[in-house]
Amino acid sequence: MPKVSDWDEPLNEFFLSVEFQSQIEELIGRYINLELYHFVETLTPENEISLLNREKSIQTMQLKYQELALQEKNEKLIFLGSTVVAISALLLMSAYLYRQQKKSRLLLLQQKVEIEAQAKHIQSINDSLEAAVQSRTKELQEKNKALADYAFITAHKLRAPLSSILGLVNLMHRVNLPDEEKILVTHLLTASEKLDAIVHEVMKSVEAPKDISSNKNDKQL
Numbered sequence: 001m002p003k004v005s006d007w008d009e010p011l012n013e014f015f016l017s018v019e020f021q022s023q024i025e026e027l028i029g030r031y032i033n034l035e036l037y038h039f040v041e042t043l044t045p046e047n048e049i050s051l052l053n054r055e056k057s058i059q060t061m062q063l064k065y066q067e068l069a070l071q072e073k074n075e076k077l078i079f080l081g082s083t084v085v086a087i088s089a090l091l092l093m094s095a096y097l098y099r100q101q102k103k104s105r106l107l108l109l110q111q112k113v114e115i116e117a118q119a120k121h122i123q124s125i126n127d128s129l130e131a132a133v134q135s136r137t138k139e140l141q142e143k144n145k146a147l148a149d150y151a152f153i154t155a156h157k158l159r160a161p162l163s164s165i166l167g168l169v170n171l172m173h174r175v176n177l178p179d180e181e182k183i184l185v186t187h188l189l190t191a192s193e194k195l196d197a198i199v200h201e202v203m204k205s206v207e208a209p210k211d212i213s214s215n216k217n218d219k220q221l
Contacts, residue, residue: 151202158199166192 014020025034169189177185 154202156203159196159203162192162196162199166196 028034166189169185169192172185172188
């Protein structure tokens with residue numbers, strides 16, 4: 001067709017052809033939604049109101065979705081905040097318990113050191129007391145031995161002259177003497193026998209420990 005010709009006629013003829021009508025939905029479907037295309041094709045005043053209502057409904061749904069999203073976001077923030085607070089409290093509690101446990105360990109260690117020092121001091125005192133007791137016991141044993149030896153020697157030294165006195169008194173008691181002299185000899189004999197008994201008891205008590213120690217040694221052997 002020439003350039004000055006009207007293109008409306010062939011274009012309208014092409015657009016209204018069966019071939020184009022079979023391809024139009026495929027072509028339009030590449031760029032927009034077919035439902036929207038059908039809706040625009042059938043658009044009327046009633047459809048326009050329905051479209052507005054539908055748009056309002058979509059906006060309402062979008063608002064509800066936004067509210068739900070915001071509420072979900074707030075719930076997540078609250079949960080996150082609660083979790084952070086709980087973790088912080090747990091960390092603080094753990095730090096406090098660790099600090100208390102550390103203090104308890106230090107206190108126990110200090111008490112252990114003090115107890116060990118006191119035990120060493122008590123052991124030192126016990127050693128000193130034991131040494132003092134042993135020294136005092138040895139000293140007393142030496143004194144007792146010296147005293148026993150002295151008593152034993154003294155008793156033996158007394159016993160010999162005392163035996164002589166007893167012998168003489170017995171002889172005098174057998175001799176015929178006046179009554180007054182017999183009374184004196186009798187008193188002298190009684191006193192000598194009492195003194196001899198005392199010396200005998202002293203010697204017995206002095207010799208007794210020696211006998212006991214010898215018996216113990218015999219049992220050990």
